[in-house]
Amino acid sequence: MGKSTFLAAVNFCLTGIVPNPSETFLGMEDFLKDRSNFSKDYFTGRISEKDRKAAEVSLEITLSRQTYVITRGIFESKSLREFSIYDTNTGNKNRKKVFDTSKMSPAKRHTVYAKKIVDAIGLDSFEQFAFLQHFVFTFDERRELVFWTPKVLERALYLAFGVDPKLATQADKIRRDWDREGSHARNTTQEAKNVADRIRFIEGELSSNSINDPSDYEVVAQSEKLTNERDKIQSLLFRLKTDLDDAELKLANLSATQLSLRSEYETEFNKHIRSNSMLSLNPIITNSIDRDQCNLCGTGGTTAIEMIKLNTSANTCPLCNSVVKARPPDGESIRLLKEIDKKLNKAKEDFDEVYASKQRITSDLEQSDRALQKAERAVSVFERTNAKVLERLRLAGQGPNEVNRTLERLRERWKELDEKKKRHYELRDKKKAQLVRLQRKLSAQYTEAEKDFVPLFRELAVSFIGIELDVALETKETKTEAGINLVLTLKESTRRNEYQLSESQKYFIDIALRMALAQHMSENENRATLFIDTPEGSLDIAYEKGAGDMFARFVKSGHHILMTANINSSQILRTLADNCGPSMMHIEPMINWTTLSSVQKRDPQLFTKTLKPIQDKLRVRKGRAY
Amino acid sequence: MYEKAELINSTAYFDTLYISIRLQTLLGSVFTGELHLLAYLSCLLGLYESHPVSEWGYGFTGTTEGAPYSPAITAASDQMERSGTVFRRHQIAYVSDRGFAECELLSSMYSNTTRQRYLEGACSSLLTLPIGIVREALSREPELRSMSIHRTARQLLQGPGLESLYRQFELLRSVLDHSSDILAPAMVWLTYLSCEPARNEVHR
Numbered sequence: 001m002g003k004s005t006f007l008a009a010v011n012f013c014l015t016g017i018v019p020n021p022s023e024t025f026l027g028m029e030d031f032l033k034d035r036s037n038f039s040k041d042y043f044t045g046r047i048s049e050k051d052r053k054a055a056e057v058s059l060e061i062t063l064s065r066q067t068y069v070i071t072r073g074i075f076e077s078k079s080l081r082e083f084s085i086y087d088t089n090t091g092n093k094n095r096k097k098v099f100d101t102s103k104m105s106p107a108k109r110h111t112v113y114a115k116k117i118v119d120a121i122g123l124d125s126f127e128q129f130a131f132l133q134h135f136v137f138t139f140d141e142r143r144e145l146v147f148w149t150p151k152v153l154e155r156a157l158y159l160a161f162g163v164d165p166k167l168a169t170q171a172d173k174i175r176r177d178w179d180r181e182g183s184h185a186r187n188t189t190q191e192a193k194n195v196a197d198r199i200r201f202i203e204g205e206l207s208s209n210s211i212n213d214p215s216d217y218e219v220v221a222q223s224e225k226l227t228n229e230r231d232k233i234q235s236l237l238f239r240l241k242t243d244l245d246d247a248e249l250k251l252a253n254l255s256a257t258q259l260s261l262r263s264e265y266e267t268e269f270n271k272h273i274r275s276n277s278m279l280s281l282n283p284i285i286t287n288s289i290d291r292d293q294c295n296l297c298g299t300g301g302t303t304a305i306e307m308i309k310l311n312t313s314a315n316t317c318p319l320c321n322s323v324v325k326a327r328p329p330d331g332e333s334i335r336l337l338k339e340i341d342k343k344l345n346k347a348k349e350d351f352d353e354v355y356a357s358k359q360r361i362t363s364d365l366e367q368s369d370r371a372l373q374k375a376e377r378a379v380s381v382f383e384r385t386n387a388k389v390l391e392r393l394r395l396a397g398q399g400p401n402e403v404n405r406t407l408e409r410l411r412e413r414w415k416e417l418d419e420k421k422k423r424h425y426e427l428r429d430k431k432k433a434q435l436v437r438l439q440r441k442l443s444a445q446y447t448e449a450e451k452d453f454v455p456l457f458r459e460l461a462v463s464f465i466g467i468e469l470d471v472a473l474e475t476k477e478t479k480t481e482a483g484i485n486l487v488l489t490l491k492e493s494t495r496r497n498e499y500q501l502s503e504s505q506k507y508f509i510d511i512a513l514r515m516a517l518a519q520h521m522s523e524n525e526n527r528a529t530l531f532i533d534t535p536e537g538s539l540d541i542a543y544e545k546g547a548g549d550m551f552a553r554f555v556k557s558g559h560h561i562l563m564t565a566n567i568n569s570s571q572i573l574r575t576l577a578d579n580c581g582p583s584m585m586h587i588e589p590m591i592n593w594t595t596l597s598s599v600q601k602r603d604p605q606l607f608t609k610t611l612k613p614i615q616d617k618l619r620v621r622k623g624r625a626y
Numbered sequence: 627m628y629e630k631a632e633l634i635n636s637t638a639y640f641d642t643l644y645i646s647i648r649l650q651t652l653l654g655s656v657f658t659g660e661l662h663l664l665a666y667l668s669c670l671l672g673l674y675e676s677h678p679v680s681e682w683g684y685g686f687t688g689t690t691e692g693a694p695y696s697p698a699i700t701a702a703s704d705q706m707e708r709s710g711t712v713f714r715r716h717q718i719a720y721v722s723d724r725g726f727a728e729c730e731l732l733s734s735m736y737s738n739t740t741r742q743r744y745l746e747g748a749c750s751s752l753l754t755l756p757i758g759i760v761r762e763a764l765s766r767e768p769e770l771r772s773m774s775i776h777r778t779a780r781q782l783l784q785g786p787g788l789e790s791l792y793r794q795f796e797l798l799r800s801v802l803d804h805s806s807d808i809l810a811p812a813m814v815w816l817t818y819l820s821c822e823p824a825r826n827e828v829h830r
Contacts, residue, residue, distance in 0.1 A: 337735070
């Protein structure tokens with residue numbers, strides 16, 4: 001398990017989802033649907049096959065002086081293996097279970113957990129919780145920025161500054177509907193334009209009297225020739241494919257026949273060669289007679305040899321006394337062998353013939369396939385080049401009444417599309433008006449909260465960047481658009497786009513925004529936790545200390561950070577350790593419990609050497625408090 | 627009784643009998659090692675004319691000494707002795723009259739028609755080359771040569787040596803393009819192999 005997987009697993013336990021980095025955020029409800037089943041794919045491969053069933057994540061989270069214990073199977077998005085709530089007012093040791101779900105089904109347990117956690121946090125839906133957790137409180141390997149992703153920022157602002165979380169749900173839905181109506185309206189407009197173009201073309205052709213141009217007939221002939229050629233190849237290809245299927249089936253049958261006949265032949269052949277074994281021709285007997293000595297016991301002389309001859313002339317074995325079937329090679333055995341052999345030969349000839357035919361068909365297929373591609377290209381190029389003539393000819397072929405009917409149909413279609421387009425735009429505008437109303441409400445609420453929120457953000461961001469900056473809410477209300485946004489001003493210059501900042505600046509200002517939102521949203525009793533994945537990776541060395549200071553400031557305000565980091569020369573961990581000390585910071589080396597690569601295993605003392613000075617800073621010494 | 631006994635491969639039986647008769651006619655007697663050698667040469671001649679090894683009917687392994695060996699030939703040879711198709715007099719094997727009659731019968735089978743060309747080609751090579759030269763030459767063919775160099779025993783005509791064999795046969799075909807006689811390529815190839823440096827010379 002790597003660092004990013006660790007954070008993903010914690011978030012998966014909380015929400016039952018791992019975000020798919022290739023999917024665009026469309027809305028909170030859509031996000032939770034996990035349409036691509038990405039969570040399963042994410043852990044497949046990371047978890048070995050034999051551990052799939054057993055693999056699970058367990059978490060204990062503290063909420064309103066209660067401890068929520070959750071266990072989720074790593075491939076179980078919508079169910080929980082355990083969910084209990086403990087009262088920890090009397091301390092963690094003597095905690096008392098106040099809510100038990102052991103008798104519920106795993107799916108029901110997940111539903112109950114979703115409701116409980118949403119109520120305890122004070123949100124309107126589990127979708128909101130999952131959104132906040134993945135998009136605002138987690139800065140992970142996706143490196144998605146809240147500040148410069150309008151759809152995400154808008155939802156985050158509604159959740160952070162709307163007095164009622166229902167407002168955020170409403171805004172999310174309206175925004176989604178608005179986007180959808182806008183998209184439908186644009187598509188319908190385009191379709192209507194295409195129909196209008198066609199109407200104009202037909203009307204033009206009718207008025208120009210060019211419909212009976214004789215030179216057009218050459219185009220018709222050429223077009224027919226090309227399409228006929230293509231169709232011929234297509235039907236040939238179809239026939240060849242059928243022939244190939246037939247040949248393959250025949251080959252399979254003939255192979256089976258050959259195998260069965262071969263086995264039959266072998267059995268009959270063995271019967272044949274063993275049917276006429278003669279005891280007197282056995283090497284032991286012939287050698288004994290040759291050498292005038294029994295080959296088994298070594299007794300020599302005429303008596304012994306005569307006895308051997310006598311014993312082997314009968315039809316019983318002189319050793320085991322079994323009756324030996326001394327069948328002379330009979331005509332029936334030979335006849336049978338020849339018959340099978342003949343059948344075998346026929347099957348082989350048939351097989352060879354079908355095999356040759358299959359080879360021929362395969363080669364013909366390849367040729368026809370190439371020919372079809374060529375013919376299709378020729379038709380397509382010809383139709384593109386002569387599109388107008390062909391359209392005109394189609395009209396000419398229809399006759400005046402039919403052309404008028406076509407025109408009528410097209411005009412009707414245009415009218416329909418125009419009305420549909422208007423409806424979509426009306427709906428979009430209606431949604432826009434609803435959104436503007438909510439937006440104004442939010443804007444008013446932000447103005448009230450601004451005096452607390454902006455200093456929080458400034459303090460954090462300035463501790464990182466060291467330059468005065470400001471943030472302001474901006475609402476957009478044009479005829480076609482509505483939206484709410486935060487605008488960053490750095491050294492009196494507005495930075496509306498992420499490319500206007502360096503990589504270090506944009507990532508850490510974004511983290512500062514998340515921290516400020518977390519501080520603003522959470523109650524004193526329930527401070528928020530931010531998940532940060534390897535922040536040092538995106539950091540210029542000049543900003544390392546600043547980043548450490550910013551994180552420490554957030555922690556000192558009573559909030560928490562769950563952070564993964566590489567053990568390297570980065571100053572972030574050192575500065576954090578200096579600022580936080582053992583009471584506020586704990587380092588858990590993953591090398592103690594995760595599988596290391598061969599490269600990581602090669603020099604383990606490097607980890608210890610780099611980690612030791614940081615761990616020393618976090619060690620409580622007698623008489624000295626950090 | 628035969629139901630419980632080991633099944634004798636009919637193809638290997640025919641090859642053993644055919645080669646035994648040809649050896650007896652040409653050299654006067656039959657030695658078991660020569661049966662394996664000539665059966666393998668026959669199989670290679672079949673391969674030369676593009677008959678897949680898998681269709682030969684039985685397989686061969688190479689010994690660490692660089693000689694071909696087929697368990698199917700051994701089993702057939704033992705059965706022939708048991709049934710009196712072949713008999714021994716003073717340690718020398720001879721094909722009995724019954725063996726000759728059986729060979730005539732089996733030669734008429736369709737299953738054995740094609741292979742007789744290669745069996746005859748391999749045996750006829752003894753008309754011009756002494757058996758010792760044929761044995762020495764075959765031990766230098768790519769498959770057997772690799773085995774004697776590495777002193778390992780394994781299945782023949784399944785390893786990378788097969789590629790070298792194909793290359794040699796391709797070259798041979800290009801030289802003897804119009805020859806329909808299988809003896810010609812057999813002789814040219816065996817003569818070429820017999821001129822190749824021996825295993826120990828390669829090592830040096």
